[in-house]
Amino acid sequence: MEPVMPRTRRLATLRRSWSLLRAIRHEQTRPELFYRPLAEDTASLLDALSTDLLGRDLAGASVLDVGGGPGYFAEAFAGLGAWYVPVEPDVGEMAAAGITVPGSVRGDGMALPFRDGSFDVVYSSNVAEHVPQPWAMAEEMLRVTRPGGLMVLSYTVWLGPFGGHETGIWEHYIGGDFARRRYESRHGHPPKNVFGESLFNVSCAEGLRWAAAVPGAELMAAFPRYHPAWAWWLVRVPVLREFLVSNLVVVLRKD
Template sequence: MLSATRQRATLRRSWTLLRALRHEQTTPEKFYRPLARDTASLLEALHRDLLGTSLRGRRVLDVGGGPGYFADAFAARGATYVPVEPDVGEMAAAGITVPGAVRGSGLDLPFRDDAFDLVYSSNVAEHVPDPWAMGDEMLRVTGPGGLCVLSYTVWLGPFGGHETGVWEHYVGGDFARDRYTARHGREPKNVFGRSLFAVSCADGLRWARSVAGAELVATFPRYHPSWAWWLVRVPLLREFGVSNLVVVLRKN
C-alpha cells in the first residue's frame, strides 16, 4: 500500500527540504517553492495509490494557501487549484496573485458540501484554536470518494515552536514566545496562544479514527524517509519523533 508515496519518501528528499527550511523567514521563495512542488508531488502520489488516478482534472482546495506559491505546482499537474486564506496580508505576500483565490476561514469554509475532489491543509492546524473543527469542515466540502489530507506540525517535535527555537517550546509556549520577544525586540510571527497552539499526534489520530462519514486510510510522518514511518505507531515516541503528521481520510 502507498507504493508511489513511499517511493518518493527518500532521505535525500528529507535533507533537501530541511536545508530549505532555513530560508523560511529571510527568503520565503527559497523555502515555499520547493515545498509547493513537494506538496503537489505528495498529493499526486497519494491520489494514485489510493484512488488510482492522477490529479489531472481534479478540483483541489488548499485550506490556508498563504501567499500562493502552490498554484503553479498544481497547475503543472493539470488540477484546478483553489486556495482559501483568512489573512489578506498572506494572500498579497510576494506580489503573487492566484486566480480564484478566496478569502475565508478554515473553520467556516465558504463552499457548498461535496464541492472538491481533494481537500488538503498543510501546516495550518497548529495555527487555529480548534483544528478538528477545521478538519470537519474540510471533510464537509470533500466529495464522496474523495481524499481529505490534513498535515500539521506536532508541538513536541523539534519544529513545534516554529521560529521561537528548537528547544524553548519544551520549557513552555509562553517561555518560548517571551524569550523570542526579548531577543528580537518584537513578537514572533507565530504567537503561542494566539496564532500557534500545542497540537499532538494523539489528538489528530483520535479525531481521524472517530470522525463520521470517512475512513482513515493512511497516517505517516510527512518529512521522514519511508523507513522511519513506523514512528507513528509508537505512542509518546511519535510526539517527539514525528515533526509533521499526515492524516489521510477517504470520504464515504
C-alpha cells in the same frame, strides 16, 4: 490494514527529507527558497496519494488548499493539470509574495465558503497548529470533500523540534510563553507565531484519534510528512511519536 501506497513511498526518500529540512531555514528571510520547493513536494505528494488510493492522478481534479498563503502552490498544482483553489483568511498573507492566483478565495477554514462535496481533494499543510479548534477545521475540510475523494491534513506536532516554529528548537519544551518571551528579548519584537494566539499545542495522538473516529470517512494512512518511508513506523509508537514525528499527515477517504 494500511494500503501499500507504492508511489507515495517512492517519494519519501532520505535525500528529499534532507532537502526540505535545509530549506526550512529560509522560511522567514527568503520565503521563496522554502515555499517553492515545499509547494512542488506537496503537489507531488497529493498526486501520489490520489494515484495510490483512488487509482487516478490529479489531472482534471479539483483541489482545495485550506490556508493557501501567498500563492506559491498554484503553479505546482497547475503543472499537474489540477484545478487549484486556495482559501486564506488573511489578505496580507495572500498578497505577501506578490503572486496573483486566479480564483483564490478569502475565507475562514473553520467555516469554508463552499457547498458540501465541492472538491475531489481537500488538503491543509501546516495550518492546524495555528487555529484554536483544529478538528473543527478538519471537519469543515471533510464536509467540502466529495464522496470518494481525499481529505489530507498535515500539521506540526507541538512536542517535535519544530513545534515552537521560529521561537527555537528547545524553548517550547519549557513552555510556549517562555519561548515567546525569550524570542522577544532576543529580537526586540514578538514572533510571527504567538503561542496561545496564533500557535497552539497540538499533539500527534489527537490527530490520530480524530481521524480514526470521525464519522463519514475512512482513515487510509497516517505518516510523518518529512520523514523517509522507512521511518513511518514512528507514528505507531505512543509517546515516541510526539517527539520524533515532527509533522503528522492523516489521509481520509470520504464515504
